[in-house]
Amino acid sequence: MPSLGADMEKGKVVEWLKKPGDPIARGDVVAVVETQKGAFEIEAFEAGILGEILVPVGVEAPVGAVLARIDGPGAAPRPAMAAPAPPRPAIQPVASPPPRPAQIATGRPRISPAAARRAIELGVDTRGLSGSGPGGAIAIADVEAAARKPAAPQPSAPPTGTPGPRRGFDPAAMRQAIATAMARSKREIPHYYLSLPIDMGIASEWLAAENARRDVERRLLPAALLLKAVALALRAVPELNGFWVEGAPRLSPSIHVGWAIALRGGGLMAPAIHDADRLTLDQAMAALRDLTTRARVARVRGSEMMDPTVTVTSLGERGADSVFGVIYPPQLAIVGFGAPRITALPVGDAIRPRPVVQATLAADHRASDGALGSRLLATIDRHLQRPESL
Amino acid sequence: MTTTYREAIKQAIRDALNRDERVFLMGEDVGRYGGCYAVTKGLLEEFGEARIRDTPLSESAFVGAGIGAAMAGLRPIVEIMTVNFSLLALDQIVNNAATIPHMSGGQFAVPLVIRMATGAGRQLAAQHSHSLEGWYAHIPGLKIVAPATLEDARGMLWSALEDPNPVLIFEQVNLYNMEAELAADAGAVPLCGAAVRRAGRDLSLVTYGASLHKSLVAAQLLATEGIEAEVIDLRSLRPLDDATIMASLARTRRILVVDEGWRSGGISAEICARVAEQGFYDLDAPPARLCGVEVPIPYPKHLEDAAIPQVETIHAAALELVRPSGRST
Numbered sequence: 001m002p003s004l005g006a007d008m009e010k011g012k013v014v015e016w017l018k019k020p021g022d023p024i025a026r027g028d029v030v031a032v033v034e035t036q037k038g039a040f041e042i043e044a045f046e047a048g049i050l051g052e053i054l055v056p057v058g059v060e061a062p063v064g065a066v067l068a069r070i071d072g073p074g075a076a077p078r079p080a081m082a083a084p085a086p087p088r089p090a091i092q093p094v095a096s097p098p099p100r101p102a103q104i105a106t107g108r109p110r111i112s113p114a115a116a117r118r119a120i121e122l123g124v125d126t127r128g129l130s131g132s133g134p135g136g137a138i139a140i141a142d143v144e145a146a147a148r149k150p151a152a153p154q155p156s157a158p159p160t161g162t163p164g165p166r167r168g169f170d171p172a173a174m175r176q177a178i179a180t181a182m183a184r185s186k187r188e189i190p191h192y193y194l195s196l197p198i199d200m201g202i203a204s205e206w207l208a209a210e211n212a213r214r215d216v217e218r219r220l221l222p223a224a225l226l227l228k229a230v231a232l233a234l235r236a237v238p239e240l241n242g243f244w245v246e247g248a249p250r251l252s253p254s255i256h257v258g259w260a261i262a263l264r265g266g267g268l269m270a271p272a273i274h275d276a277d278r279l280t281l282d283q284a285m286a287a288l289r290d291l292t293t294r295a296r297v298a299r300v301r302g303s304e305m306m307d308p309t310v311t312v313t314s315l316g317e318r319g320a321d322s323v324f325g326v327i328y329p330p331q332l333a334i335v336g337f338g339a340p341r342i343t344a345l346p347v348g349d350a351i352r353p354r355p356v357v358q359a360t361l362a363a364d365h366r367a368s369d370g371a372l373g374s375r376l377l378a379t380i381d382r383h384l385q386r387p388e389s390l
Numbered sequence: 391m392t393t394t395y396r397e398a399i400k401q402a403i404r405d406a407l408n409r410d411e412r413v414f415l416m417g418e419d420v421g422r423y424g425g426c427y428a429v430t431k432g433l434l435e436e437f438g439e440a441r442i443r444d445t446p447l448s449e450s451a452f453v454g455a456g457i458g459a460a461m462a463g464l465r466p467i468v469e470i471m472t473v474n475f476s477l478l479a480l481d482q483i484v485n486n487a488a489t490i491p492h493m494s495g496g497q498f499a500v501p502l503v504i505r506m507a508t509g510a511g512r513q514l515a516a517q518h519s520h521s522l523e524g525w526y527a528h529i530p531g532l533k534i535v536a537p538a539t540l541e542d543a544r545g546m547l548w549s550a551l552e553d554p555n556p557v558l559i560f561e562q563v564n565l566y567n568m569e570a571e572l573a574a575d576a577g578a579v580p581l582c583g584a585a586v587r588r589a590g591r592d593l594s595l596v597t598y599g600a601s602l603h604k605s606l607v608a609a610q611l612l613a614t615e616g617i618e619a620e621v622i623d624l625r626s627l628r629p630l631d632d633a634t635i636m637a638s639l640a641r642t643r644r645i646l647v648v649d650e651g652w653r654s655g656g657i658s659a660e661i662c663a664r665v666a667e668q669g670f671y672d673l674d675a676p677p678a679r680l681c682g683v684e685v686p687i688p689y690p691k692h693l694e695d696a697a698i699p700q701v702e703t704i705h706a707a708a709l710e711l712v713r714p715s716g717r718s719t
Binding site for chain 2: 112113114115116117132133134135136137139140
């Protein structure tokens with residue numbers, strides 16, 4: 001049971017996506033765990049064959065407990081334990097090969113067109129079904145077998161697009177988790193606050209020109225520039241990237257930016273965009289889109305909750321002028337961006353209307369001082385004045 | 391009565407010569423030698439030099455002469471020894487025969503019939519063994535047929551002569567010695583429309599020519615393992631009978647195209663594209679193909695056999711489609 005945040009003590013397994021005997025690649029999503037903050041996908045850290053499952057669905061386990069064993073590559077697949085296999089449909093006579101997971105690395109199920117149509121007719125949720133077709137794809141027979149089983153408590157699959165919300169998402173529990181973390185932050189962390197207005201004129205013009213050349217789906221949002229600017233600035237000021245652990249700062253060599261996402265049903269999470277300083281703007285944009293979409297349907301992975309080394313909160317177009325964030329413990333800093341406002345700004349000898357964003361920093365005074373924090377904000381500013389180099 | 395595919399074609403030619411005085415046959419060695427596959431043996435003695443004409447070794451010349459004769463009102467049957475040699479007459483076939491009815495606004499019909507041998511299996515090596523009928527099926531203005539049974543060998547020729555368009559008849563070389571029953575009163579059959587040669591529910595084997603018979607044997611093998619394959623004989627490669635293919639797919643939901651021709655850009659690719667376009671939501675597995683290996687057909691027997699679909703490979707491909715062995719695609 002991985003720790004999905006400093007305040008987590010236990011979690012409940014709500015779904016196993018792999019069965020004993022299934023091959024597992026590093027990074028595969030193997031299970032879904034429910035915590036106070038919602039349901040999260042748990043990835044495998046090792047490759048191999050899934051051996052015995054030790055914590056079945058519906059059971060709570062403390063952080064650190066062993067959920068299942070992964071046998072080394074080459075280990076003989078074990079016979080499936082748990083529930084007996086569903087009866088084979090009549091159209092499949094004699095012996096069949098063992099069912100294989102119909103998931104591929106993208107998480108999109110492989111399903112034949114005929115099976116997909118039949119699933120809609122029968123109202124069968126194909127997520128998690130095993131496939132008996134070529135390449136492990138879900139075939140009609142698999143769908144019809146699933147339809148014959150007693151109705152599962154799962155909601156039927158939405159016809160296309162993003163999968164629906166996970167079970168186990170409880171806004172009240174998430175509120176409680178936020179309360180715990182924020183109270184701990186304000187109790188333990190001596191925050192200091194800095195702010196710097198940043199002229200976004202050049203960045204806006206560059207973005208408009210860049211987007212004019214792009215297809216709609218490839219357009220960039222200002223958020224991608226902000227994300228990249230913060231990540232690059234943290235390379236120059238690494239003292240603000242990392243954690244406060246056991247009375248001392250522990251800096252992180254990687255820059256994993258936790259991006260604060262407000263959830264529609266209330267609540268907030270800040271999952272990681274890994275190695276944000278090494279992403280191109282297109283990759284950063286894609287990562288933001290992907291993460292936002294998944295966060296809103298509670299499909300964020302455990303590693304994304306564990307990994308952030310810093311947090312960025314951006315209020316967007318309709319937000320307030322500025323935000324002084326509360327550090328997510330045990331991180332060292334949180335960077336905030338207010339809504340862009342047209343502001344009278346001296347440019348050379350004249351006063352000009354310019355789009356201005358208030359950049360703010362809340363940092364842990366135990367680990368750093370205001371001069372260092374100022375350097376971070378100034379570096380972010382400098383990057384945003386040269387958007388073409390982001 | 392039991393007879394051969396070769397004899398069924400000869401009967402068809404004799405019948406056409408008797409029925410219509412405008413019909414005549416020409417090609418290399420069709421007269422005195424009796425045809426390189428002995429299809430026309432004896433016809434010169436029976437019908438004389440005016441109607442059974444040996445030509446110089448120039449495919450371009452005698453196919454062109456056939457086009458002219460057809461435009462002028464005759465009903466020529468042109469024999470080309472093998473599809474490989476027909477490439478020498480491509481200009482006449484593709485630029486003239488196929489286009490003249492269109493370019494003349496329908497003033498000229500080209501009721502020309504070209505028969506040719508196709509395919510591998512006789513150890514004749516790469517310049518005499520290819521299966522290029524799928525190429526010709528690309529050309530609007532032509533009709534492309536491939537009789538695989540004695541009934542079709544006997545019956546397609548007359549229908550082809552009646553057709554105002556140029557018709558190419560492809561005779562797979564391994565079929566000439568095939569023996570089967572043929573009704574004494576066997577006659578003309580429609581040129582187009584695929585035939586379901588074996589009904590089944592688990593997958594559709596779509597094929598034509600000599601591969602039909604290999605597919606039927608493979609289907610018998612599959613039946614002993616509880617898999618019922620439907621076997622479709624395309625009969626015509628242009629036009630293709632989409633309706634029969636899609637109706638079969640709707641029953642079986644799996645399709646394997648068996649084609650001696652090469653895979654890339656072949657008739658099997660066209661069939662799979664149509665299946666994806668018209669039958670997508672009936673598919674319970676990706677459309678599959680078993681084609682000729684993409685090499686010039688080799689001369690040695692074991693390599694020639696390995697280069698084209700065989701009963702064992704058809705059986706294995708069908709099995710993989712219905713009961714995947716677990717190898718990921």
